[in-house]
Amino acid sequence: MESAVLNLALNARDAMPGGGRLTIELGNKVLDEAYARHHAEVTPGDYAMVAVSDTGHGMTSDVVARVFEPFFTTKPDGKGTGLGLAMVFGFVKQSGGHVKIYSEPGEGTSVKLYLPRAIGAAAVACQRTGSPVELPRGSATVLVVEDEAAVREIACAILADLGYRVLEAADGEEALRVFGANTAAIDLLLTDVVLPGKVRGRELAERVQALRPQVRVVFMSGYTENSIVHHGRLDDGVQLIGKPFKREQLARKVAQVLGTTTVPAAEAGNVVALRLKRDV
Structure with a gap:
């Protein structure tokens, strides 16, 4: 995990040569059956998420499609091996998890690592019980x-x-x-x-x-x-x-x-935001 986050942080730094903001977040997420239907490698369930986001130059869709390939890199010769993201991908996959990248040119990048939540005594005590919750409906x-x-x-x-x-x-x-x-x-x-x-x-x-x-x-x-x-x-x-x-x-x-129902505020995740100077 340390190596994965470090690789993502280094890529974020390189994407922000003039400085920028690196945001690292933790949260509990659920990937449901609807999401899994469109992502064959995903098993529906509870996951712990680690997200690393930057304000860098971003990537085009064709680059995003190849970023996890071993030895693929957009960096100049001698500046990158193309193995960092491949290692991240391998780590998440062998852990039974899922990786999702959101990136647009000029809009920065957010990489989300989803790892299956451990099921222990605390988790068992909090398992959902009772009938399904009835969701609010509307005609708007x-x-x-x-x-x-x-x-x-x-x-x-x-x-x-x-x-x-x-x-x-x-x-x-x-x-x-x-x-x-x-x-x-x-x-x-x-x-x-x-x-x-x-x-x-x-x-x-x-x-x-x-x-x-x-x-x-x-x-x-x-x-x-x-x-x-x-x-x-x-x-x-x-x-x-x-x-x-x-x-x-x-x-x-x-x-x-x-305005048809009230919703309690969701619990915030753990967030660390770092502003990077050019010489970092």
Whole structure:
């Protein structure tokens, strides 16, 4: 674990040659069956998450697809072996875990390591009991904006099953067109923070609310909430749900923002934020 976090921190440092912010977080997460259906290597269950996020130059999707390959590196000759992330991948896989990378050019990178939670006496005492929790339902119209098709499909399916009318778009420009055709009907905008194209999530929300101020907004992001706020992509206090999310989390967040239910604040994870100077 120490070597894995160190490798991720070194990569973050190299991605921020002019300085930046490195955020390391710990948290308990659940990867549910809906997520596992789209990630064949994942076993649904409880995981301990370690997330390492930076404000560096980020990566394109084709680079992200290869970062765990042995000897693959984007660093100049003599600056990297290409084995650091391969080691991280191997460590997580042999531990029965899962790795997820969220990165966009110019937006930084967040690497999440999910390791199966140990089941001991304390965990057994806290196991869920009783009947399933009944989730809040609604009939409002929700516009879901997400460029990753699998995530968009899951979000739309959950909301539709809960009674909401769902519209969808793959990027900001398409979302504006959908909103223009359904302006009076849309009650809530559920959008990814980092979208491809010219219109990012924050700008989309601002333009939608400028035309119809009563529209509520919930942001989604694969980056952790602390890295999103600390890195200045969103203001503190905005409504944000992290990916991957459970059915219950999405149901309660949407109901909360629409004002149809109250949701107790989630317990915060452990966060360490470091601002790096150029000479670090």
